[in-house]
Amino acid sequence: MALSSGSAVLSVPALSVVLLPEQKGKRCDACLRLESETIRLRNCSRCHSYWYCGEKCQQAQWKAHHKKMCKAYNRYTASTAFQALPPNEKLDSLLLSHLVAELFSNSKEEPLALLIEDQPTPISTFSSLLSGPIVNQRIPPICPMGPNDILLEGVLDELYSRFGNNNFVIHSHLVSIAHGIFPLASRLFNHSCVPNAAAKYIFTESEPVRMDVVALRDIKEGEEICLPYIDPALYQTRQQIFNLTYGFVCTCISCAFAEKIGPIPQPPQEPAEREMFERSLRNFVFPSLDSQPFDLVLPKEPYETIPENMLPALHESFLGSLSEVFSTTSHDGPYRVALDVGVTILAVYALLYPPNYPQIGMHLLEMAKTAWNAVVTGDNDENAQAAEDRLKDELRVYLTRCQDILGIFGREGDSAGGPLEEIGILRRLLVGND
Ligand SMILES: [Zn+2]
Ligand SMILES: [Zn+2]
Numbered sequence: 001m002a003l004s005s006g007s008a009v010l011s012v013p014a015l016s017v018v019l020l021p022e023q024k025g026k027r028c029d030a031c032l033r034l035e036s037e038t039i040r041l042r043n044c045s046r047c048h049s050y051w052y053c054g055e056k057c058q059q060a061q062w063k064a065h066h067k068k069m070c071k072a073y074n075r076y077t078a079s080t081a082f083q084a085l086p087p088n089e090k091l092d093s094l095l096l097s098h099l100v101a102e103l104f105s106n107s108k109e110e111p112l113a114l115l116i117e118d119q120p121t122p123i124s125t126f127s128s129l130l131s132g133p134i135v136n137q138r139i140p141p142i143c144p145m146g147p148n149d150i151l152l153e154g155v156l157d158e159l160y161s162r163f164g165n166n167n168f169v170i171h172s173h174l175v176s177i178a179h180g181i182f183p184l185a186s187r188l189f190n191h192s193c194v195p196n197a198a199a200k201y202i203f204t205e206s207e208p209v210r211m212d213v214v215a216l217r218d219i220k221e222g223e224e225i226c227l228p229y230i231d232p233a234l235y236q237t238r239q240q241i242f243n244l245t246y247g248f249v250c251t252c253i254s255c256a257f258a259e260k261i262g263p264i265p266q267p268p269q270e271p272a273e274r275e276m277f278e279r280s281l282r283n284f285v286f287p288s289l290d291s292q293p294f295d296l297v298l299p300k301e302p303y304e305t306i307p308e309n310m311l312p313a314l315h316e317s318f319l320g321s322l323s324e325v326f327s328t329t330s331h332d333g334p335y336r337v338a339l340d341v342g343v344t345i346l347a348v349y350a351l352l353y354p355p356n357y358p359q360i361g362m363h364l365l366e367m368a369k370t371a372w373n374a375v376v377t378g379d380n381d382e383n384a385q386a387a388e389d390r391l392k393d394e395l396r397v398y399l400t401r402c403q404d405i406l407g408i409f410g411r412e413g414d415s416a417g418g419p420l421e422e423i424g425i426l427r428r429l430l431v432g433n434d
C-alpha cells in the first residue's frame, strides 16, 4: 500500500526507557511527561530516586521493573563501579537494569525462558534481533536484584549484545530527553542516511512511551521504509559508527557517493576564501536566493552527487564551526550575520539530509526567531524601512517552509509548547507588527 507524506507507518511501544540525567526529577520516569501546572511529580517514598506523575504511572512501573530495583538502586548508583562509567555507559547500565528487572518481573521462571518462548512478546522480539559486533564488548554493571542475579549469567551477554544497535534516542519537540528500546522498530526498519521516514515519540499517562514512525515523503508500494539510526550529518564518522556499534555497512545513495569520493577536502581557512566558499555554497543550493522578493526554495530530492568544489561543505568541522557562530549571533547579534550563517547551515543540511527532514524544520524555526529579533531590535543598516521589509519577507518565508516540514512530522512529545505552537506565535506577532 502506498503511503503519503505525513502518514503514520507504524506505532510501537517501548520495552524500556531511561531518562537522560539532566531530565531526572523533571519528568515522570514512566511516561516521560514533563512536570507542569497540571502534572505534579512525586518521588518513590522508598528510594526517593524515581519520580512519577501519579499513582497509575507509579504502579505500572513498580510492576514492570521498579520493585526489583528500588531497594538496591541508591547503593548501585553510588558504587565505584557505576560512578567510574562514562556518561553514555551509565545510561546503558541503567537501561539494561530496567530491561533485566522487567525480565524478572515478568517471569517466575528463570529469565532465559522468556528469551526462548514461542509466543512473541516485546522481550522475545528483542532477543530475536541480530546482535551487534561483540568485539571489546564490556558489559556495564547492573543494579543488583537479589537471589535472581545468579540466573543472569549468560543472559546479560545475550541482552547486551543486542543493546547498542536497538536503542533509540527519545525526543520531545525534537530535543533529546531519554533513551529507549523499541525492538519492533529495530526489526522492521533498516537504517538509511537518506531515510524516507522518521521516528517521533508520544507520551501518555500510565502507558509505555510510543514511537510513531512517520513517512517524510510519499512512499510507493513495495518501497523499503528506512529510519535514521544515527544523525546522517556525521558524514565522515558514520560509517565507522555503523561498523562498531551496529555491525553493518551502509550502502544508501549518500554512503555510495561518500565511498566513491574518498576523503573530504578541508574547508578553506583563510577568511576571504572562506567567505567566497560559503557564498557559492548558498547559491549552489538556493539559486533563487538573491531574487526579489526574497525566496528560499529547498531541494525536492536528495542529492545523489555533489560537485567537487562543494565537497568541503561535508567536512564535519564545517558544520561545527557554522553552528557555533550561529548560536552566538542568533542570540546576541549581529542578527544579519546570524541570518547569513543560518542560510549556509541550511545549505549544508540540504546536502546532508533528505527533503522534509525534521532537523531542517527546526533550523528554519531558529532562523525565523532570529529574523523576528532583528525586526524588533531594529538591528539594521541605514535604510531602516527597506531593511525591515526585507527581514519580514525573510521571516514569512522561513515560517512557511518550517510549517511545511514540521507539519509533516506533526506533534511530538510534551503536549504543551513545541515548534508548531511557536510557529503560530511568530505568525501572530508578525501580523500584529504589520
Ligand atoms: Zn507518568
Ligand atoms: Zn523506589
Ligand SMILES: [Zn+2]
Pocket (backbone or CB within 6 Å): 192, 193, 194, 250, 251, 252, 253, 254, 255, 256
Ligand atoms: Zn548511508
